[in-house]
Amino acid sequence: MNLFRELKEFGLRPNAWTYTTVMKCCFKVVGALLKLGRRQDTYSCIAQMVKIGYDRDIVSCNTILYWHVWEGRLENAYSLLNLAAERGLNFDAYTHTMLINGLCKAGDFDGARRHLNHMNKMGYNCLVASNCFIDGLCKFGHLDYALKVFNSMDVKDSCTYSSLIHTLCRKQRCRQAGELLLSCIEAGMEILLGTRSYAGQHEMMFSNASQPQIQEKATQRGHNNTGMKQENNPSGHQK
Known part of the structure; x- marks a missing residue:
């Protein structure tokens, strides 16, 4: 806030861009500011911005x-x-x-x-946003709710599958995790390394039927056992 005082002393009037820049800098060190008890600095900055009449x-x-x-x-x-919406x-x-x-x-x-x-x-x-919602449900243990949201989605990506597969494995519902992993591969998506590795730790609990299917589909899609995409190598040797 000393910066604003110095600007006024020199007869300069801060504009909206100045306030926004200062606030962004404050948020980058928000953890330190909270520890120092300086959260009021940000509130003061916002109050001054509103006081002089600049639109946010x-x-x-x-x-x-x-x-x-x-x-x-x-x-x-x-x-x-709501206030911002009223102002257009x-x-x-x-x-x-x-x-x-x-x-x-x-x-x-x-x-x-x-x-x-x-x-x-x-x-x-x-x-x-949908992935964020599913991840939040998984972290709070609302797995069935998360699966319901997942099934209602028209578009999914590797992150969508990842949260659910991790949570299914943690809940010992590894057969469902295997089926979901298989559907991820069949959809032609890249399998996230962490997801494949985590699921691999629980592969003994996958159904006997799903294990060979997962491996076969992964091979067809060009995934190796680490979950990473294999590169084309004419020599036949893995890089």
Whole structure:
């Protein structure tokens, strides 16, 4: 905040870009600021920005929203979201994904689901947000709910499969994990190294029927036992 005081002393008036830049720098060291008890610096910066009448842009609003979500103050985040909407500011997919992540961390999965549906109605159809929702459900142990969401999705990627396969293995539901891993391979997706390795640790609990299918499909798709894509090598020797 000393910077703003010095600017005023020299007769310079900070603009919205100045405030946004300072806030972004503050958030990069947010952990240190909290330990030092300097969170009020950020609030003071926001208050000054509003006081002098500058409209907040998408970058500054996302920065402030991140702060609220990071501290679990979702009511404040939604208040800012509604205020910005009244002023005609349209948020992007990143903003809504950030809110879904915050709702999941707070354990409000019904709220996260409603917000995800709201995103889809607005035409975002953001795969990252859906993956975030599934990952949050898995981390809180709502595996069946996560599988239901997974089955309702038209578009999936390796990250979508990864969260579910890891959680299925942890819950000793390895037959389902094997079937999901097989469907991931059949869909022609790259198998994440961590997913394949984690599933491999539980392969003895996969059904006898699924093990050869997984290996066969993986070989057909060009995956080796580490879960990485094999490179074409005319010599026949693995690199």
